Amino acid sequence: MIDRRQPPPTPELPRYRLPPVVETKLANGLEALLVEDRRCPLVSARLGFPAGSKHDPAGLYGLAESTAALLTEGTTRRTAREMAEEAAAIGGSVRAGAGADTLVVAGDALAENLGRLLDLMADAARNAVFPEEEVQLRKQNRRQELLAQRARAEYLADEKLTEVVLAPHPYAHQSPTLESIDRLERGLLAGFGRGHLTPAGAVLILTGALPPPAQVLETIEEAFGGWEPRQPPAPPAARFPEPSRSITLIDRPGSVQADIRLGRLAANRASPDYFPLLVGNTILGGGASSRLFANIREQRGYAYDAHSAVHPLKDTGSLEVVTQVRNEVVDAALEAVLAEMSLIGRDGVSEEELSTARNFLSGVFVIRLETQEALANQLSVVKLMGLPLEYVEQYTARVWAAAPEEIRAAAARYMNPAQAAIVVVGDGAKILKPLEKFGPVTVERAG
Amino acid sequence: MPIPASEFLSVEKYELGNGLRVVFSRDHSRPVAAIYVIYGVGARSEQRGRTGFAHLFEHMMFQGSANAPKGTHFKLVESNGGSLNGSTHPDYTDYFEVLPSNKLAVGLWLEADRMRGLSINEANLANQKEAVKQERRLAFDNRPYAIAILERWPELAFRNWANSHSLIGSFADLEAATVDDVTQFFKTYYAPNNAVLAIAGDFQAAEARRLIEAYFSDIEPQAQPRRPDLSEPVQAEPREETHRDPLAQVPAVVVGYPGPARRTPGYYRLAMLDIVLTAGESSRFYQRLVKGRKSVIQYEANLGWPFAGPSDYRDPGQYAMFLLHHPQVSAGEVVRQVEEEIGAVRDQGVAEEELARARTWLRAARMRQLESSRARAMLLGQYELLDGQPELVNTEIGAFLDVEPGEIQAAAGQYLATQRRSVLEIAPGGGEG
Numbered sequence: 001m002i003d004r005r006q007p008p009p010t011p012e013l014p015r016y017r018l019p020p021v022v023e024t025k026l027a028n029g030l031e032a033l034l035v036e037d038r039r040c041p042l043v044s045a046r047l048g049f050p051a052g053s054k055h056d057p058a059g060l061y062g063l064a065e066s067t068a069a070l071l072t073e074g075t076t077r078r079t080a081r082e083m084a085e086e087a088a089a090i091g092g093s094v095r096a097g098a099g100a101d102t103l104v105v106a107g108d109a110l111a112e113n114l115g116r117l118l119d120l121m122a123d124a125a126r127n128a129v130f131p132e133e134e135v136q137l138r139k140q141n142r143r144q145e146l147l148a149q150r151a152r153a154e155y156l157a158d159e160k161l162t163e164v165v166l167a168p169h170p171y172a173h174q175s176p177t178l179e180s181i182d183r184l185e186r187g188l189l190a191g192f193g194r195g196h197l198t199p200a201g202a203v204l205i206l207t208g209a210l211p212p213p214a215q216v217l218e219t220i221e222e223a224f225g226g227w228e229p230r231q232p233p234a235p236p237a238a239r240f241p242e243p244s245r246s247i248t249l250i251d252r253p254g255s256v257q258a259d260i261r262l263g264r265l266a267a268n269r270a271s272p273d274y275f276p277l278l279v280g281n282t283i284l285g286g287g288a289s290s291r292l293f294a295n296i297r298e299q300r301g302y303a304y305d306a307h308s309a310v311h312p313l314k315d316t317g318s319l320e321v322v323t324q325v326r327n328e329v330v331d332a333a334l335e336a337v338l339a340e341m342s343l344i345g346r347d348g349v350s351e352e353e354l355s356t357a358r359n360f361l362s363g364v365f366v367i368r369l370e371t372q373e374a375l376a377n378q379l380s381v382v383k384l385m386g387l388p389l390e391y392v393e394q395y396t397a398r399v400w401a402a403a404p405e406e407i408r409a410a411a412a413r414y415m416n417p418a419q420a421a422i423v424v425v426g427d428g429a430k431i432l433k434p435l436e437k438f439g440p441v442t443v444e445r446a447g
Numbered sequence: 448m449p450i451p452a453s454e455f456l457s458v459e460k461y462e463l464g465n466g467l468r469v470v471f472s473r474d475h476s477r478p479v480a481a482i483y484v485i486y487g488v489g490a491r492s493e494q495r496g497r498t499g500f501a502h503l504f505e506h507m508m509f510q511g512s513a514n515a516p517k518g519t520h521f522k523l524v525e526s527n528g529g530s531l532n533g534s535t536h537p538d539y540t541d542y543f544e545v546l547p548s549n550k551l552a553v554g555l556w557l558e559a560d561r562m563r564g565l566s567i568n569e570a571n572l573a574n575q576k577e578a579v580k581q582e583r584r585l586a587f588d589n590r591p592y593a594i595a596i597l598e599r600w601p602e603l604a605f606r607n608w609a610n611s612h613s614l615i616g617s618f619a620d621l622e623a624a625t626v627d628d629v630t631q632f633f634k635t636y637y638a639p640n641n642a643v644l645a646i647a648g649d650f651q652a653a654e655a656r657r658l659i660e661a662y663f664s665d666i667e668p669q670a671q672p673r674r675p676d677l678s679e680p681v682q683a684e685p686r687e688e689t690h691r692d693p694l695a696q697v698p699a700v701v702v703g704y705p706g707p708a709r710r711t712p713g714y715y716r717l718a719m720l721d722i723v724l725t726a727g728e729s730s731r732f733y734q735r736l737v738k739g740r741k742s743v744i745q746y747e748a749n750l751g752w753p754f755a756g757p758s759d760y761r762d763p764g765q766y767a768m769f770l771l772h773h774p775q776v777s778a779g780e781v782v783r784q785v786e787e788e789i790g791a792v793r794d795q796g797v798a799e800e801e802l803a804r805a806r807t808w809l810r811a812a813r814m815r816q817l818e819s820s821r822a823r824a825m826l827l828g829q830y831e832l833l834d835g836q837p838e839l840v841n842t843e844i845g846a847f848l849d850v851e852p853g854e855i856q857a858a859a860g861q862y863l864a865t866q867r868r869s870v871l872e873i874a875p876g877g878g879e880g
Contacts, residue, residue, distance in 0.1 A: 002661040004560075005514045008552040013528050014478045039476050040814045072728075080738070084728035088804045091811035093727060110811055137741055140773070144744045147696040148771060151591040254693060257584045288509075288521035288531070298518070301577030304585050324585050356526035363528015363547045370477050371818040 013359060016366045018393045021379075022213045028229040029200035032220055033379055033389075035207045037372045041111040042091075043208035044373045046380040047121050050314075051103040051196035054170045054236055059183065062176025064098035066138055066184055067192045071096045071105060073134040075127035078120075080134060087120060094120045100174050101314040102384045103196065108373065111209035115219050122223040125197050128190075135186045143181050153259040153425045154324075156250050156446055161261040164246060164421040165318050170236050200229040203383040207372040238315035240265055243419040247439050251428035252446040258330040258426035260323050262337060266310055266414040268317040269385055275398045276406035277310055277319070277414055282357035283349050283407075284308050284340060284415065285321060289356055291340050296323055302333045314385050319414050327427060331434035338417040338438075345412030348404055362396040456823060458838050459652060460831065465668045466640025469659060470827045470837045472647040474820070478547055480648035482554040483824035484562070485541040485832050488636035490614040491677060492538075496623065499616015502535040503579055503624060504632055508542060509533070510571040512557075513564035517571065520557055527553045535614060536754060538761045539832060545821045548649035552658055558644070559662035562637060567630050576621050583615050591694040595873045596701065596753050596769065599690045604703050604765050604869045609675045638669035645828035645837070648820035679705065679763045686869040689778075693877040697744070700778040701871040702785055703767030704863050706750055709760055710834065710846075716858035717766055718750060718757070719850040722805040723797050724788060725749075725768065729804060731788050740784055742776040758829040765869075766862065778872040789863045796856035806848050813844055 002008070022034040056063045072094055073080040087094045092109035094117070105125050109117040149155045159175055166172040204224070210216050243264045267273035285292035285308030296306035306323040321341065325333040349357075369375050382391050424435060428443060435441050459471040490501050511517035524531045529546035544554035587593045598613050605611040644663070646655055682705055707713030725732045725748040736743040748768030751760035772781045816822050823840070831837040 002658075004556070004662065007515070007519075007523055007556050008658075010527065010552055011549045013547050014549060039474070040818055042811065042814055042818075081729075081734060084734070085804065088727050088729040088808050091807040108811075108815070110807070137738070140741065141737075141744045144697050144771070144773060148591070148744075151694055151696040153589055256588045257581070259589075287525045289518070289525045293521075294518065297578060298574065301574050302581070304578055304582035324581070324589075326581065326584060356522060359528045360525040363550070364530055366528070366547060367479050367530065367545050370479050370820065371815075373815075373818075 013362055014366070016362070016369070016393060016396050021389060023389070024217060026199065026221065026225060028225070028227055030202050030204055030224055030227070031383065032204045032206070032217070033383070034210055034213055034216055035375060035379070036210050037207055037375070038209050041209050042372065043109055043111050043114050043117065043206060043210060044376045045107045045117060045121060046205040046376045047105040047125055047202065048205070048380040048384045049103045049197055049202045050101065050232060050235070050384055052099050052101040053174050054100055055192070055196060055233065056170060056173065059180060060188065061173040061180040062142070063184065063188060063192050064103055065176065066142065067189045068096040068098040068103050069138055070130050070134060070189055071124040071128045071193070073138070074129050074131045075123045076129055077123050077127055080131075083120065083124070086116070090116050092117060094124060096124060100171055104380060114210065114216070115222070118219055118223040122227070126227055128193055130186050130189045130193070132186055135184070135189065139181055139184055142176065143178060146176060146178060146181065150446070153252060153255060156252070157259045157261045157423055157425045160248055160250055161263045161320065161421065161423045164248060164423060165243070165263040165265060166240070166316075169238070169240055171313060171316070195233055198230045198232055199224060199227045201232045203380060205376045205379045205383070207376045235315070240316055243421070245418055245420060245422070245439060247422045247435060247441045248424070249428055249432060249435055249441050249443045250423070250425040250446050251443055252425050253427055253429065255426045257324050257326050258424050258431050260325065260330070260334060260337070261423040262321040262341070262420040263423075264319050264414060264416070264420050266317040266319040267410070268312040268314065269387055269391070271317070273410045273413070274312065274317070276402040276410040278361065279354070279357050279399060279402045280344055280349070280407045280411040280415070281308055281310050281319060282361055283353045284344060284411070286357065287360055291343075292321065292323070292337065295336055295340060296333060300336065302326070302329050302336075327430040330424065330426070330431045331437055334422070334435075334438060338420075341415040341417045341420065345408060345415055348408040354404060354407070358399050361399045365395055455841050456817065458827065458840060460837055463639065463659070463664050465664060465666055467663055467666070468643045468831055470643065470645040470831050471652055471655065472823055472827055472840070473650060473652060474647070475649045477820070478549070478649050479545060479820050480548040480551045480646060480650045481543060481545045481820040481824040482551070482558060483541065483543045483645040483821070483828045484558050485539050485643050485645070485828040486637055487538070487641045487832055488540055489536045489538040490612070491609050492636065492675065493612065495608065496620060497628070498612050498620045499579065499614070500624065500628075500632055501540055502615055503575060503621060504629065505533045505535045505540050506575040506579055507565065507567060507571065507629060508561055510575060511566040512561035513566070515557060515560050517566065520561070523553055523557060529554065536759050537614065538759070539829070541825070541828070543821055543824065551646070551650050551655065555655075555658050555662055559666070562639060562642070562663065563666045565633055565637070567626055567633060569626055572624065572626055572629060576624070579615070579621060580618060583618070587615060589694070591692055591696070592699060592873060595690045595692055595871060599688065600701050600703075600753070600767070600871050603686055603688050603871050604767070605679060605763070607677060607679050609677050610679065610763065635669055635672060638671070639663060639666045640668040641671055643828045643831045645824045645831065647823035647827060677763060682867050685865055687872070688870070689872040689874055691877060692873050692875060695873060695875040697771055698774055698778060698875055699769060699771045699873040700781050701767060701769050701873070702782055703752070703765040703869050704867045706760070706764045706766040707862060708762045709764070713858060713862065714750070715846045716850050716854045717862050718847060719802070719805060720792065720855045720858050721748060721750065721766065722809060723792065723801060723855065726805065726808055731791070735788060736784055742772055742781055742784060744771045744773060746770040758826070758833065761833060778870070782870055786865065789859050792856060793859040797852050799852065802852055802855070809847055810844065
């Protein structure tokens, strides 16, 4: 007989097992990883380079991003339109994008078209010509997109927090400015592409319904084998200042709520602090059973959303707290958030919280790797961040190994409210005074 | 066109004595199982003075039930390694838990406990009214384009109040909601005979059946009210309106047309026309409006827009699109260019090769979608609730792929005609409008 008053007992979580990975390296340095997944007749591919926006020269923010966008807009072999039509005809797409650390050409197709997909991706990475007309269109559209993004309070808040937390490192500028978009030109884009897109240091991930490895390797060799390597440029020095408290208000008249961010430099995946921090962050604001959610949303009703996140980069990381509250409670909410941030570092976490966070992180990690695209993304992150492949299989074990005292220590360090930068986007006329209770406020205009 | 065997999902369906419909699709390749519960109640079930009820109720579903006090739902799912959420739509409200497969029982227990007896009290209701107001500020009042898309657009596109009123509701109606109102709403609509339970992924059918029998089978069914009259008058004149958006920086325009009834031949023809016109970078809109004319910056379009897509498309529905355009091009000119593209299909039809691309695109997109157990459970549940045929998850693709070039051409003239058109211009800045 089942007792319906109690939740049912269930076994321990299953351990995540990475499917077999075939690893190889071409003579030109390109590393290739193949993972078979036969559920659907589809393939996913990621061609990744350590060529993210941290390589953008000062004042040319958005160079990596726009270089990526233009890789599929015309090559020595295909016009932009031919490339788009061919990608659609093979049941997929080819697109490229850049983050802070990496530039990735992503493609997918029906499995029978693997060869054509790799040919398209190689063409984009090796032969892009950056046609003048496409460059001008990109600049014109990116400008308007940026204006549209900046009309959103959350975009302004994220952009400013990134800048305040990571400056003076180039990580501070992960998105372009109107001025930097104006400065982009064909020669700069082509130069960035030539300098950074080289098989040396690059990685190719293939997942899906693949032919036998020997045959796939032949196809890869065909598409990428003749690609001459060169030494990729060195990344900027990984120097970061000691974090400190600052308060920035971005005045957005008419805002009906205040968009609050708190942030600080934190650990990256390679740091021994990373897993304790990850578990501590989950307890602070990582889900619907977290302290911030329970306190700010469920108890006080201040916000719809109250959460925190760790953003690992290659050379550092950051911790961010996010909430949006009505104007009248901006100081009360900020106080409550600051109090929650200091508590874990002072008192540690309970057994129950620890068990919930560990299970949540391990379970969701497995769930998120369900699709072939998700696995391809995960593997490309691991390789481009310079982590061993075992990182994926050991993730769950390392979440479980994070000890209470390590979690408390990581929280004391990375959640220290006295070192958190505060950014608020909202109506200055209504929220400047309450914010000044927390220290001197730098006011900037939105837009 | 042959469809590979892997595109066929197993589909099993049965009904409990109390009317709860259950759909299973098993696939043991990943240790994940998704539970999806969909109730046949949405914003279009609401009455005047009660706007936002369906959505407020979605919040109440996470506030605790007879054996799972407040906070338990989130904690139990997360402490078992799962994720969860709910959402409110015009014609349904849905909830999911995705769990490691050996934790399935926990999700079923939680869903049954709240279907049987939700905790509705003053404190929970007051707290969730605040959360909803905050959500409204966040997602509507403080976000460019949101009021235009989610409140002005339905008012322009639909004439029947049941279809045109705000999904998130007004603060006044939310304030007026009492514990009694909410209790009655729960009793009526959150009954097993107004719901479908779908499970997809790695689980054993016999064990799932046993748990479902034990947890759900004695929840009382309720008499269901008639679905409100949603019928719309035939649109014979184009409609046009300008909305000034003080938060927007870049102008945009929404263009829409009343669509054919769900799953009729016209529906499949219009869906294929939509792919030819707007899907991906090889589409006509992308190549001619974004690239050729350089007038449009970004756009989105689909049957059921601004909601996610076909599952939200239930009669009466609109085929609509949102186009963000350059400030130096007027909204009127953008609409003219859109009609020129529609006119080109109407007058010259589509090439075989173009249609072949559209078919391939659709097949691949559908397969991609079905890779995730959550998406499979959702589709199965939606097909069962809306169409009574979960097996459409496997078979409906054929109706799309069978559409002929001449039928697409005819659909352009029949459905996307100027006199059936509504246009909402969204102009940046305050002032008169």
